[in-house]
Amino acid sequence: MLSRVAERIYWAARYLERAENTARLVGVYDNLLFDLPRSVNIGWFNLVVINSGTELFHERYRVQDERNVVKFLLADDTNPSSMLSSLLCLRENIRTARDVLPSEAWELVNELHLFARNNIQQGINRSDRHVFLNGIIEGCQGINGLLAGTMSRDPAWSFMRLGCNLERADMTTRLLDAGAAALLSTDPSDPTSLDQLVWGNVLRSGSAYMPYRRTVRTAVSGPEVANFLLDDEHFPRSVRFCLEQSALSASRLPDSGEQYSPVKPVLPTYAIEDDSSLGQNFRDHLNDLQLVLMDVHKRIAGNWFLCDETPG
Amino acid sequence: MYIDWKQYDPGHFFDELIGADGSPRDPASKLTHYLTDLNTEELEKRRKMAEATIQEMGVSFTVYTEEGNIDRAWPFDIIPRTISRQQWDKTAAGLKQRLRALNLFIDDLYHEQRILKDKVVPRYLIENSTNFRPECIGVSPPHGVWAHICGTDLVRDGDGEFYVLEDNLRVPSGVSYMLENRSITKRVLPELFENDNILPIDDYPARLFDTLASLSPRQVKQPEIVVLTPGIFNSAYFEHAFLAQQMGAELVEGSDLVVGDDDMVYMRTIDGLTRVDVIYRRIDDLFLDPEVFRKDSTLGVPGLMRAWKKGNVALANAPGAGVADDKVIYAYVPQIIKYYLDEEPLIRNVETFLCDDDKQRRYVLANLDKLVVKPANESGGYGMLVGPHSTQKEQARFAELIKANPRNYIAQPTLALSTAPTLVANNNLEPRHLDLRPFILQARDTYCTTGGLTRVAMTKGSLVVNSSQGGGSKDTWIVDTEVK
Structure with a gap:
């Protein structure tokens, strides 16, 4: 398999996952914000912060209101992580790698991109948003289902999985960070207990609510949620699970070249015991995890995407 | 409202579907009968279905404009064009004959040049040709074949005969659209495929694969075959990707390939460097190798000509094959056929x-x-x-x-190009001029597509069928009228 094609497939998987996650995030926020007391200062803008988009957002918009945030996250073509940008990048990557993918994959991706582009206004208006976002999420899952059901478990598949799992792990650390940041920014003297609401929402954003309830079997609490999302061995979006899957996918790929470096990283340790463990130190830990994920990406790129050997 | 064939008038042109007396030609009889039973709403529904199918399948081509490159949906007319099998068999034989002769001609030009010495073709024409490549003199590609893939444009004149308009021996495109047109039509007019004897066309990718595989310098079971594309911005990128996928070959760009000190061609893969045997190149000669041709080419691969001359890699079509698709040489093709094959040309030139x-x-x-x-x-x-x-x-x-x-x-x-009924504004059927581009393959064996790509000038009275200039296309049916 060509290195260039491997790279495009890896990125296609990342963008597919990113598009779905973005749609999911906006959908969950839609629900959450109805439940929060007015005194609480968690707004739509939090979503921009999670996605490291603060600077870019301020270049484009003045007001941090719902409409602008949703527009920025779903439709903005100057935001490289917006849902539409992700779908466009997905389409371009699949288009230039479709010779190794099932031909229906290209058709589905193309359809999804057209659907998103033609109906994007529905995502911005609140009344149709739910249906629209569901359409996007179902579209992404349909593509994932098609690929899972039809792709040979060859290197192309391994690169898909690598991209998908790395993007997921990244998103999970961002969701946790959003939760921690939200609670740090509230007034400690505020009598309303927001913990349950915020951590419950973090779980829902990661489609983790039901799996958490079944696995942990206690009420939603910050430390339990953090441990579940970071370290659960069965939940497909926990950081640990994603990294183990990545290592597994990598082990199926050829270890050519002298510069081959193992994909499984050494994770920084951080003990989470009670609510006091979820302060600024926790946020620093999450930041360290994101650096590790970036390092994993660099290793993948170094192992298989770059190739400067000269033939003998 | 239903289609009223009495209103349909191709004038003095030869119409592919409707005879001079206003009744359908033999191979079109089931089709026209079926269309007559469709009302306007139904016709509109099918047209929209075709449009949606094209969008979903992502069948597109790129148009270069001042505002940049536009990726356009493939323009398609849902009414197929029909040809009888009998007539097609004769035409296909003529096309194969033509390509065999052209390959003998090219091989001769790069070796003994007997045809120039015998003064059948004037020497100065070759010496002045912008497509004659002195770099290729003395090279002997496998089977003595230079043009492995040929797209020949045919037109039907007022007399109903096919004439060759031109041969495309460099990087002819369009075959993927021929195949996609058929898949679209199968979705849009499925009933007809049950009742009519329409010959299938989908063996082309397999034949192309066999043709390319037979050129491999290594006698291995699975030669490494790649399609070399200039990249996503090329107008035919869709086709390059399509053919690579259909053949299970790698679609490569110049930067994916490298020629070693051993004069072998390698591609950069996740396993490291892998040797390449056959390159179906879709970039022009002059961009192939900056060491030999244009120094500024970033599309090609430095050293590719070295590897090819040594026989370490096959190039299809071979560099220099374009010398025979010069429109002046075209005028000599009947003499070329006689000279090398001692046969009369089966299809005439214009x-x-x-x-x-x-x-x-x-x-x-x-x-x-x-x-x-x-x-x-x-x-x-x-x-x-x-x-x-x-x-x-x-x-x-x-x-x-x-x-x-x-x-x-x-x-x-100016030819009286034949016409066929084409769906125009308000779901009316009007005659539009068209041509036909069949594709012929030659390596160890010779093969001709069943029909080809029909291109239509969508503007009334226009004779320009090129998709880059507003032309459309139709599915082409070779109909066996003798099977009941």
Whole structure:
């Protein structure tokens, strides 16, 4: 398999996952914000912060209101992580790698991109948003289902999985960070207990609510949620699970070249015991995890995407 | 409202579906009968279905404009064009004959040049040809074949006969659209495939694969075959990806390939460097290898010609094959067929005037308003003068061009290009002019597609069918009328 094609497939998987996650995030926020007391200062803008988009957002918009945030996250073509940008990048990557993918994959991706582009206004208006976002999420899952059901478990598949799992792990650390940041920014003297609401929402954003309830079997609490999302061995979006899957996918790929470096990283340790463990130190830990994920990406790129050997 | 064939009038042109007496031709009878039963709403529904299918399948081509490159949906007319199997078999035999002769011709030009010594083709034509590559002299590609993939443009004149308009021996495109047109039609008019004897066309990718595999320098079970594309911005990128996928070959860009000190071609893969045996190249000769041709080419691979000359890699089509798709050489193809095969040409050429010949040039200059003037080495319908549709100013400009460089121009009478019913505004059927591009393969064996790509001039009265200039296309049905 060509290195260039491997790279495009890896990125296609990342963008597919990113598009779905973005749609999911906006959908969950839609629900959450109805439940929060007015005194609480968690707004739509939090979503921009999670996605490291603060600077870019301020270049484009003045007001941090719902409409602008949703527009920025779903439709903005100057935001490289917006849902539409992700779908466009997905389409371009699949288009230039479709010779190794099932031909229906290209058709589905193309359809999804057209659907998103033609109906994007529905995502911005609140009344149709739910249906629209569901359409996007179902579209992404349909593509994932098609690929899972039809792709040979060859290197192309391994690169898909690598991209998908790395993007997921990244998103999970961002969701946790959003939760921690939200609670740090509230007034400690505020009598309303927001913990349950915020951590419950973090779980829902990661489609983790039901799996958490079944696995942990206690009420939603910050430390339990953090441990579940970071370290659960069965939940497909926990950081640990994603990294183990990545290592597994990598082990199926050829270890050519002298510069081959193992994909499984050494994770920084951080003990989470009670609510006091979820302060600024926790946020620093999450930041360290994101650096590790970036390092994993660099290793993948170094192992298989770059190739400067000269033939003998 | 239903289709009223009485309103359909192709005038004095030969119509592919409807005979001079207004009744359907044999191979079109089931089709026209079926269409007659569709009301306007149903026709509109099918047209929309085709449109949606094309969008979803992502069948597109790129148009270069001043505002940048636009990825356009493939323009498609849902009414197929029909040809009887009997007539097609004869035509296919003629096309194979033609390509065999052209390959003997090219091989001769790069070796002994017997045909020049025997003065059948004038030597200066070759020496002046922009597509003759001295770098290729003495090279002997497998099977003595240079043009492995050929797209020949056929037109039907008022007499109902097929004529060859031109041979495309460099990087002919369109075959993927031929295949996609059929998949679209199967979705849009499925009932007809049950009742009519329409011959299948989908073996092309397998035949192309076999053709390429038979060129492999290594006698291995699975030679490494790649399709070399200039990249996503090329107008035919869709086709490059399509063919690579259908053949299970790698789609590579120049930067994916590297030639080693051992003069072998390798591609950069996740396993490291892997040797390549056959390259189906879809980039022009001059961009193939910056060491030999254009130094500024970033599309090609440095050292590729070295590897090819040593026989370490096969290139299809071989560099230099374009010498035979010069429009001046075209005029000599009947003599070329006779010279090498000692056979009469099975398909005729369109009458052609060579501006290089004093007498013929005088005739051309005196009749610019009636003739079609073409440059010898352009494709895509660019740089042409269509006499009857031109202004005096344009004619004067072409007169100057011809006088300045007579070797570079030919002229042909304006053909009464055949027509076929085409769906136009308000779901009316009107005659539109069309041509046909079959694809012929040659390596160890020779093969011709069943039919080809039909291109339609969508504008009333227009003769320009090129998709880059607003042409559309139709599915082409070879119908076996003898099977009941």
